[in-house]
Amino acid sequence: MAVYTDLGAAAMERLLGEYDVGALRSAKGIAEGVSNSNWLIETAQGRFILTMYERRIELGDLPYFLDLLDHLSAHDCPVPRTIHTKRGDSFVMVDGKAAALIEYLPGISPDRPSAEQAHNVGGALARMHLAGRDFEKTRPNTLGPQSWIDMLEECGVGGLSEIDPALPKMLTVARQTAERWPPDLPQSVIHSDLFPDNVLMLGERVSGMIDFYFACNDAMAYDLAVTHAAWSFDASDTAFDPAIGGALVEGYEAHRPLANAERKALPLLAQGACLRFIASRALDWIETPPGALVMRKDPMQFVRRLKFYAERGEKAFTPSPI
């Protein structure tokens, strides 16, 4: 579940009163998600998402994330707009916590994406990268190569091996990958966490890309590699689906063809993407006590994907027509 804060009816009405969205009709907590509290809000004017920022988010980064939604939406990307208060603010403070009202977008996150859906997600990602190039705010990637090493070191060899005996080795792999990390690939705004649960779809069409709270300025090809690693494997992780991976890359390149250096870098970028999720999941695993309300995600899932990318190299990214 992801409603960490109990906002009573009066507090909710007061909060919504800051906005020009009409009278509050209902507010329902949303079960999905792990980081923030989310409510589906209905007012006389329609539906909205209210997000209260609970963990991992620096207040100083909120203008980047929330203005980015407006920028991308104004550039015809399927991204929800930020609703501003009557005073023009993009977020409000409630008992010391920041909260923002976001446009509601229809759609369902796919659990078994089709190749056509993957193709369209690749296209939406490329269009987002193109639209992000003239976004005036910047934010560094705080989850870049050094952070994987830092997070794994924070877990400690003992902590890692308690999760799985194969995990401590990832510290060496992270150091080696960081040393080989390509420094100068073309950059833009990247989502950097475009998992299926952060995409809403209506049939084959992408109706929404959400959860931009890891967005930053970094290599566009890295974002494609993250998305590839997040979408192209079946839930049991036993199989890579070349039709999904191929369609994703092909859909991306229909809008933004990759430069040779980007294409060559993809296998390493995908290994880095795996390390980023291995490290954050391992740290979350250690910091989240068993029995907590939040589901712990398995770091070993991305150890297996990392091995796949190391073995398969460029062949993992060969486009296959849908």
Ligand SMILES: Nc1ncnc2c1ncn2[C@@H]1O[C@H](COP(=O)(O)OP(=O)(O)O)[C@@H](O)[C@H]1O
């Ligand atoms: N703009 C939106 N339109 C429709 N549903 C949304 C929107 N934003 C979030 N949601 C819903 O809320 C859930 C959790 O949102 P998310 O931003 O992914 O939370 P978290 O950061 O906690 O993972 C999503 O799975 C989706 O169902």
Ligand SMILES: N[C@@H](CCOP(=O)(O)O)C(=O)O
């Ligand atoms: N996609 C990440 C988890 C990020 O959490 P979120 O709740 O902010 O989407 C992973 O799978 O490890």
